[in-house]
Amino acid sequence: MPIDRIKRKLTSEGAGTRDDVPGVVVIKDSNALLIHSLDEAAARWGLTQALPLANARAICPDLVVHEADIAADAKTLEDVADWCDRFTPLVALDAPHGLLLDITGCAHLFGGEERLLKLVCDALTQRGFTVTAAIASNPVCARTMNRHVHGRIVPDGEEASAVSPLPVSALGASEAITLGLRRAGLKTIGDVASRAPHEITARFGAAFTARLAQALGEGDAPISPRKPPPDYIVEKRFAEPVATDTVIAMSLSSLATTLVAAMAQQGKGARRLEALFFRTDGAVRLIAVDTGQPVTEARVIDRLFRERLEALNDPLDPGFGFDLIRLSAARSEIVVQQQRDLDAHVHDSDELAALIDRIAARIGGKRVLVHLPQDMHIPERAVLPVPAQQHLAAAQQADWPERIEDEPPLRPLRLFERPEAIDVIAQVPDGPPARFVWRRAAHAVVRAEGPERIAMEWWRPDGQGFTRDYFRIEDEHGLRFWLYRDGLYDREIDPKTGKPVQPAWYMHGLFA
């Protein structure tokens, strides 16, 4: 595959590649350049993988050599996997260069297994990839088959007879095991299978026996798909690719109607919606929208996607058009029906939740926040801002400490995320400041109230700090500040230097 990627890149850049000139990709391994991947022409010259480049040049002087790029190869594999999402939601990576598709229940949508196999292989070949593929009842069997022959479909129950004639190397076991098997005179998989399992296990380990059993169609080997399958999927294929915004929007809203109808049958609503746009050239774009409450209306889904699409930094680029649009409910929840007519409050909080969903769809859920009180005295941690989509109900019922009557505000209205260091002149070391300089402007203190002493939480691992003495300060213009002195003068020891603390002053907040 690496060589396919490089050739595709060269072709797209307009530099033609010739099939009769052998090309290889080399990788550096312990100070020697080894062949990592090679094309068909190079294979005809008798070059093989892991052959040192010097040897290869000796065999074939006019070799075209490319540098390997593992990250780009992995990215290409991911892209191909994205493209394969159109056939089944269960696509797993088989690193470094393979993909496993679980096509259970999907093949009939493409006219049977044979036609699906041909469809996938033809499309990938057309895009410049060399493909081999096989279909079998479990991934290990298919993988074994595929290492040796291309395009075989192993019917159910015939796995053993299909893989038996293959050489042991097709199992893909480690070099030592393959060599060991050959030395023992076991040339084909059938030979190995004919021995008693305990003999094989004793020599080659239980993992190999399990793999052998799976290759023979005994037992199942699950694949680990790249993403969990969505709860509901609806999709629309286009004979003629669509590229205009109106058609795309209309397709999405008709898909939304279908999706909602499917979910309504089971009394569910969507919490996370994903729209996948498959472009004709193989690129796939995912647009996801989260909601705070389960969505059961097509109108709402439509609106959320409209907000999201409008706010995209890099707009949906249809290129030559999309040939498949898929809408899926990645997460769904059972909808609790509420009587809404009599209680205006329920209606209001529903509308607020819908508004929060729309804003979140536009700018992201982490930017819409509600505030939860925390049982803590440290000012910056006393309130926790949390995403409103998930925590709206909790925030509306939160229990805030009562304010003390007849007392001016004890906490500032604005709090700096990081307290800002200030220069302070105080009359006595542990007294309130008389003057201070904050952001290059001097303030004369007219009134000072304090200290309010707040000790750090020494019982927590991250609570090692100095005790703070907070002062409420008013300056000559009536501006009100919240300052603190970090550390008790001469009474706390700095753990870093082992000497008594020289307190520093900080501006932590501003009062109205």
Added chain:
Amino acid sequence: MTGARMSTLATLRSRIARLEAGEGAHEARRVALGHAEADALLQGGLATGALHEVFADGGRQATTATGFVFGLAGRVAARRPLLWIRQDYAERETGALSASGLAELGLDPRCLVTVRAPDLEAALRIAADALACDALGAVVLEVWGETQKLDLVGSRKLTLAAQESGVTALVLRIAALPTPSTAETRWSVRAAPSLPGAASEAWGAPRFDAELIRNRHGQTGRWIMEWSCDACCFSQPAADSQPVAATLADRSHQAQTHKRRRRHA
């Protein structure tokens, strides 16, 4: 002026009045602020379903203006949800809104939903969208710095959305000079020093030196307003017998220093 011109003018005026009233618009309610003189001038109080602007008189007065806006929002929203929209970099400059500070002002932090918009354009869009949602009590848009986006056209969008739903729009402008807009009222706010007293004495309720610099339906004025946290309303300072002139003189001096500072910056 000829009769024909007069009648043309009259027709135009009535058309403008009809446009400004807005067809099917929400009936504007007025909420008393609690400060008798200001309420009298505003003909009963702050109009809901309209746009009001509050300018902080210099960047240092940002928090004072924030408190004033929260006071206005607390009056008009009356326990309904309050949406506060701001740009995310503004937090660095003026500090983040503190919900515990809000609770200390006597307002309900449970009603507060804050939005951190990536840029002003997004903030304006969200504000217009939010104003269409009548479940809200008030929408506050905090804008830092000068901008052309809140001119007559930009503010008209917000005004129309507010009229339609009856939700009050409050725009807090920090580090900006007032420009023409469709706001119902425009305020310029700065902190008012506490009354003279012992230096070690605690200060009292938040005090604002609020100047009403635009009032579409009446005169303008300037008052010292106090926010009483327990009653959750504005009030006239108790000791008004204190020499007001002295504080005035002090203020003009203060304004000059601010201007000077801005020139240097």
